[in-house]
Amino acid sequence: MTASLASLPASSSATPSSVTAQAHALLQALGVPLDQVQAEGGWPVRSPLTGELLGQVALQPASAVTAVVDQAQRAFLAWREVPAPRRGELVRLLGEELRAAKTQLGQLVTLEVGKSPSEGEGEVQEMIDICDFAVGLSRQLHGLTLATERAQHRMMETWHPLGVCGVISAFNFPVAVWSWNAALALVCGDPVVWKPSEKTPLTALATHAIAQRALARFGDAPEGLLSLLIGERDTGADLVDDPRVALVSATGSTAMGRAVAPKLAARFARALLELGGNNAAIVAPSADLDLALRGIAFAAMGTAGQRCTTLRRLFVHESIYDTLVPRLVRAYASVGVGDPREPGNLVGPLIDEAAWQAMQQALDAARAAGGTVHGGERVLTAAGAAACYARPALVEMPTHTGPVLHETFAPILYVLRYQTLDEAIALNNAVGAGLSSSIFTLNLREAERFVSATGSDCGIANVNIGPSGAEIGGAFGGEKETGGGREAGSDSWKAYMRRATNTINYSTELPLAQGVKFDLDA
Structure with a gap:
């Protein structure tokens, strides 16, 4: 993700090449006989992509x-x-x-x-x-x-x-x-x-x-x-x-x-x-907003929202809400959606039609709960209707309710205001899943509180990076319904x-633990 999101094209218009031919060539090069993927009546x-x-x-x-x-x-x-x-x-x-x-x-x-x-x-x-x-x-x-x-x-x-x-x-x-x-x-x-x-x-x-x-x-x-x-x-x-x-x-x-x-x-x-993961990020008043915007954009839109660590809930302090959220809305409107092999496209397809339908059902539920939806529409590319490309959706929600409480495997980011850090941490923890979380802040006390025993209840708690993109050196996983x-x-x-x-006795005696006595007359 780069800072120049507004300069990126809205979608790809390239004519798709034969993805099948490319896949078969790769399979053969990797050592997979083509008869394994050409089974008559097979799955x-x-x-x-297409x-x-x-x-x-x-x-x-x-x-x-x-x-x-x-x-x-x-x-x-x-x-x-x-x-x-x-x-x-x-x-x-x-x-x-x-x-x-x-x-x-x-x-x-x-x-x-x-x-x-x-x-x-x-x-x-x-x-x-x-x-x-x-x-x-x-x-x-x-x-x-x-x-x-x-x-x-x-x-x-x-x-x-x-x-x-x-x-x-x-x-x-x-x-x-x-x-x-x-x-x-x-x-x-x-x-x-x-x-x-x-x-x-x-x-x-x-x-x-x-x-x-x-x-x-x-x-x-x-x-x-x-x-x-x-x-x-x-x-x-x-x-x-x-x-x-x-x-x-x-x-x-x-x-x-x-x-x-x-x-x-x-x-x-x-x-x-x-x-599952219903991951959240908190943007505190002291946050570096340029850094936060880039971190939020990748975490929420990368892989078309189809990561277990995808950012799905965003809590923005009321003092900076009107500064950050309009920038995010513009980023969502301008990000390139289309074949990710084409330069400038940062958001690729949903895996299938069922994923698209689930996304639309969640957005309908958000609207019914009073949410304002930015984006979320289908994007037609050179692949036509055969592929499911969706513009990422940013949803401003009045309350932490409805679809916000459940994971939808799609690029939907629910945004809410908060007033105090206690409130934001409570919202972060107020879902069934407990995989990943993050806070954007330059305040040491807020950062330390977030990763403490009274902070995030997730298996992953990050500071000044999004909730996705874990390295293999740390243990990966989450709590609760994760x-x-x-x-x-x-x-x-x-x-x-x-x-x-294992206990190994190399003496000639047989003392028992806790001072227990069991003496036999031999």
């Missing part, structure tokens, strides 16, 4: 889940005995293969998801980054030595591989989310079974082909270490139900999480849930391992 895959049919992918039957998990379980029994630094070598090779394929895989993400080229390649860079992180981690999987009250005893904790990990990913980050899980799971000693979104199977096939090249270079990895299940939602449900899958990492809606979590809890499996899961950096690796506390 249709369309590009949101609506073109990219291919038809054969869906695996429900019975495939059992066979795939069978193989993954056998792989676990072998892989858990491989030393962690050696497991890290596989991830290092995966990172190398991703580096070699970065441009092509990034372009395929653009064609299948509709992201801009920089975002497509950025997603692959995120995969490379997590591989780098995991390789270092493979030599740092550490426990603790703990103080013990008993003489000539040692107490410590050790970490061991957990088991088969299932990964269910969403369309908006079709490859990065898999890598967050796979890179950590592999170094932790776990095989991975991946069920990608049925909206983005092509990037999954390409990523799987890249991973197979890393496995071939590694040489002695067990069969079934990395598996791919292309199927509808029933396939994911079967993966969740399989008792041999020790952990399921599921990314999607809160509704999906409500269905998945009880099933995993019923069989005492681990759930790593990355669910699910509580953590992926990527920090100590997220612990979710993929089991902990054992």
Whole structure:
């Protein structure tokens, strides 16, 4: 996002080239045989850029889940005995293969998801980054030595591989989310079974082909270490139900999480849930408004509002509301909407017609609640009605109610006035989701209050940047209806391992803890 938003064109008028031909060329270059995407009667895959049919992918039957998990379980029994630094070598090779394929895989993400080229390649860079992180981690999987009250005893904790990990990913980050899980799971000693979104199977096939090249270079990895299940939602449900899958990492809606979590809890499996986000930002009186405008614009409009960390609610102090909000309205009216491969277009398409309809329903509800809607109309490009391009909508709301309380996966930003920081923090926290949040302020007290225990209740709380664009070095995830899961950096690796506390007695005595006596006459 640049500061010169007003100079950008309103939409793209370029004639679309054959997106299908480009996708097929990329798939072949990445090692995916075209017969995998030309299955007669297979699941249709369309590009949101133009609506073109990219291919038809054969869906695996429900019975495939059992066979795939069978193989993954056998792989676990072998892989858990491989030393962690050696497991890290596989991830290092995966990172190398991703580096070699970065441009092509990034372009395929653009064609299948509709992201801009920089975002497509950025997603692959995120995969490379997590591989780098995991390789270092493979030599740092550490426990603790703990103080013990008993003489000539040692107490410590050790970490061991957990088991088969299932990964269910969403369309908006079709490859990065898999890598967050796979890179950590592999170094932790776990095989991975991946069920990608049925909206983005092509990037999954390409990523799987890249991973197979890393496995071939590694040489002695067990069969079934990395598996791919292309199927509808029933396939994911079967993966969740399989008792041999020790952990399921599921990314999607809160509704999906409500269905998945009880099933995993019923069989005492681990759930790593990355669910919805109704993210907010506060603009305080002292804020650098030029910085805030750029941060808000990217966070709210980037990826056409289809990030879990997208900025959806904006609380502006009443003293600066009439200065900042008109500037935002002008930015929304002037931002380029269209094929993101064309220069000047910062906002690409919604993923499909259903996303467009959901956006319109939310805007209708906002109007009914007294909101003033700026933008939100459909933008016709060279793709015509076959693709869903929408101008981002900025909605001035009188109260924090109605559609403001719920996430709509579309570029809608609800804007409200506030008077006190306490009020703004309360509004930030007054929704079910608890993923990401931010404040724009130059006041140290306000910044520290926002990130304190009495501030934002989200898993991510930023100062002077928007709520989106997290790096892999920090743990990613949120609280409340966002699910509580953590992926990527920090100590997220612990979710993929089991902990054992060990006490070793190297004395000739047998003292019991807490002074308990149990003396037998021998």
